Amino acid sequence: MKMESFDDTFLARWVADELSAEELLEFKKSKYYLDYKKINEGAKALEVPSFDGEAILDGIYGSLQDKATKPKVVRMMPNWVYGAAAAVIVAFGVFLFKNNNTEYETGFGEQVMVVLPDDSKVHLNANSTLEFNKGDWESNRVLDFDGEAFFDVEKGSIFKVNSKEGIVEVLGTEFNVVSREGYMEVKCHEGKVKVSMLGGDRFSILTEGKALRLIDNKEEKWEFKEEKPSWMTGESSFRETPLSQVIRALENQYEIGFNTSKVDLNKRYTGSFIHSDLNLALRTVFGPMNISYSQEGSNTIVLK
Amino acid sequence: MDKKSVCEKENYEIIFNNYSKSMRNYMYYKCGDLQQAEDIVQDAFIKLWNNCKKVIFEKAKSYLFTIANNAFLNEVAHKKVVQNYQKLNLKVSTNETPEFLMEEKEFMTKLRTAIDKLPEKQREVFLLSRIDKKKYVEIAEITGITVKAVEKRMSQALVALREKIGNI
Numbered sequence: 001m002k003m004e005s006f007d008d009t010f011l012a013r014w015v016a017d018e019l020s021a022e023e024l025l026e027f028k029k030s031k032y033y034l035d036y037k038k039i040n041e042g043a044k045a046l047e048v049p050s051f052d053g054e055a056i057l058d059g060i061y062g063s064l065q066d067k068a069t070k071p072k073v074v075r076m077m078p079n080w081v082y083g084a085a086a087a088v089i090v091a092f093g094v095f096l097f098k099n100n101n102t103e104y105e106t107g108f109g110e111q112v113m114v115v116l117p118d119d120s121k122v123h124l125n126a127n128s129t130l131e132f133n134k135g136d137w138e139s140n141r142v143l144d145f146d147g148e149a150f151f152d153v154e155k156g157s158i159f160k161v162n163s164k165e166g167i168v169e170v171l172g173t174e175f176n177v178v179s180r181e182g183y184m185e186v187k188c189h190e191g192k193v194k195v196s197m198l199g200g201d202r203f204s205i206l207t208e209g210k211a212l213r214l215i216d217n218k219e220e221k222w223e224f225k226e227e228k229p230s231w232m233t234g235e236s237s238f239r240e241t242p243l244s245q246v247i248r249a250l251e252n253q254y255e256i257g258f259n260t261s262k263v264d265l266n267k268r269y270t271g272s273f274i275h276s277d278l279n280l281a282l283r284t285v286f287g288p289m290n291i292s293y294s295q296e297g298s299n300t301i302v303l304k
Numbered sequence: 305m306d307k308k309s310v311c312e313k314e315n316y317e318i319i320f321n322n323y324s325k326s327m328r329n330y331m332y333y334k335c336g337d338l339q340q341a342e343d344i345v346q347d348a349f350i351k352l353w354n355n356c357k358k359v360i361f362e363k364a365k366s367y368l369f370t371i372a373n374n375a376f377l378n379e380v381a382h383k384k385v386v387q388n389y390q391k392l393n394l395k396v397s398t399n400e401t402p403e404f405l406m407e408e409k410e411f412m413t414k415l416r417t418a419i420d421k422l423p424e425k426q427r428e429v430f431l432l433s434r435i436d437k438k439k440y441v442e443i444a445e446i447t448g449i450t451v452k453a454v455e456k457r458m459s460q461a462l463v464a465l466r467e468k469i470g471n472i
Contacts, residue, residue, distance in 0.1 A: 009455035011462040015433065016440065035466050042415045043434040049338055051325045056342055057317070060349050 015040050087112045103131045106147070108255030109275065111232070116141075120159065123150040125231050127252040148178040148249075150189075150229050165214055169194040175206075176229045183245055187211040187224060215242060230272060237272035246273075246285055254278050259302040263291055310364055311356035319364045320349060326436055327372055330446055333431040334376055334424055344379075348372045369446050411469075418468040426461035429454055 006027075013019050014027060014036070027033055106112050106124045114122045114130060117137040122130060128147020133140065141159040153159045155172030163179035173191025178184065186195050188206040195212055196203040197219075204212055204219070213220045222239065230237040236249050244265040247258050253275050269289060273281035282301065286293050292304045308315045324345055331341035348371040352359060359367045419427060428447065432438045440458070444451045 009452065009459055012440065012455035012458035015458065015462070032466060035469070036462060038411065039415065039462065039465050039469065040434070042412055043419075043430070045412070046416070046419075046431075046435055048329055048332060048435055051328055053321065053324050056324060056328075056346055056349075057320055059346050060320075060353070063346075063350060064353055 011036065085113075088115055101131055102134045103129065105129045108251075109253050118154050118156055120154045121152040123152075123232055125149060125252070145177065146179055147252075148176070148180075148231070150174070150176045150232060164198070166198050167196040169196070178245075180245065180248055182216055183214070183242075185211065185213040185241075185245075187229070189227065189229075213241075231275075234275045235272050236275070239270050240268040241270070243267045243269055243289070249273075250281060250285065254281070256299045256301055259296065259300060263303045308361040309356070310352065310359050310361055315361060316353065316356065319352070319361070319368075323365055323368055324349070326432075326438070326446070327368060329436055330369075330428060330432060331372055331376060333428045336420070340379075344372050344375045347375060366445070369448075373448070414469050415465070418465045421468060422461055422464055426457050426464065429457040430461040430465075433458060 010019075010023075010027075014024070019027065104112060104114050104122075104124060106126055106128050109126050111126065112124045114124060116122065116132070117134055118141070120141075122143075124130060125148040128149055129145070130147075130149065131144040132142065139157065141157055142162065143160065144162050146163060151159075151161065151170075152174045153170055153172050159170050159172075161168040161177060163177065163184065164181070165179050165184035168175065168177055168186055170191065170193050173193060174189040175191075175193045176185075176187040176189065178186075186193060186206060188208055188210050190208055192208075193206040194203055195206060197214060197217065202219075204221075206212055209223050209225065211222050211224050224239070226237075236253065238246055238249075242265065243263065244260075246269045247260060247265070250273065251257065253273075256278070267289065269285065271284060271288060273284050275281075282293055286303065293301050294304075296302050310316055310319065327345045327348065328341050331344050332338055335341060348368050351371055352364060352368060355367075419430070422430065425447075429443055432443045432446065433440070438446070440451050440454045444454045447454070449457075
């Protein structure tokens, strides 16, 4: 009958036995009273599937235990080292069949370590190539090289790295070379390095902790402290480096392109970017430079 | 004053014994999937253990229900859109005489179907009250709404059930 006259919590109070005697009496006269009574009684007869608390508690302790006893994996070396090791194994396979020139090439974001026949090691950074003659290596340690690499050279005869921009000669030492179109950078991490510029008789001797760069044949020198180049541990660092080179390094690590028509590529950048997170890398490079960037298409970054 | 630490197994199990069943049922009323309900309870207790230093004993209940609620919102809600609501698999126990059983069975089937079709918010309040015998104050605490709102939902549920079942 007059259900509308009941307030909106009336039925709730009824099932909870909170109605006054008068209210209850009134409700019992209502035409729906018996319906509600039956629903309420029916609902009270419902049961839920039984609850096995012990089984759940066991499950909880079980999964807590799993977590507690799971050994922590501590990486001794960055991941790429394993890839590099695999590459070395493949490289030896290649040696067996190929007697003449041996060539190594890395793609975007790739790093490879090459062991030369005299145990000298070359760590190739992304988008770099290395070529040498394996046959007479002991007497003629000459490499053709383009890109960026860290060389750990065993003592022996003169070790020579030919690149487009210049020649680096050493006896036994560790050094890092960047050689890209119009740009060359050599950092001596140990021993002595001789750098000769192409197209002239000029040369420079670098000792430990000294670095040199050539930008369009203009020479700059500075000093540094780190033992190994940071790119070998997943980060590329720069010191007053022309933006054009930083962008090139970004392109090589992340396989992306840049539209640079609106920025001054001769501006210098000091800082670093990581190899594992493009967004973070973009922010750390272009944030301090006051350059805004936006993505266009799947892999082009527009700079403004 | 000595405070009970949740990190002690004894206290942790007190909490478990007090709340795990109502949590499981509450989640079951929400999602209608027993396995999922128990998984959510288990995960909530694992989180409680992992954060046992940060949660004080007296707050453990609301912590657990909040986590379970969030888990439901994150994991379960989106499934409902796809599969709608699974039938509540509630058992019936009656002690009626055989003559009434047929009629009774038919009514209970209708009732179950009607409960299944209630909006989730009405259903959880209705079942917590009728099956778990929770007081409105407790239901308000569990669901995070006011007692008044619980009473309204309870009343709405009853009206909706009567309308859905029709002539009884």
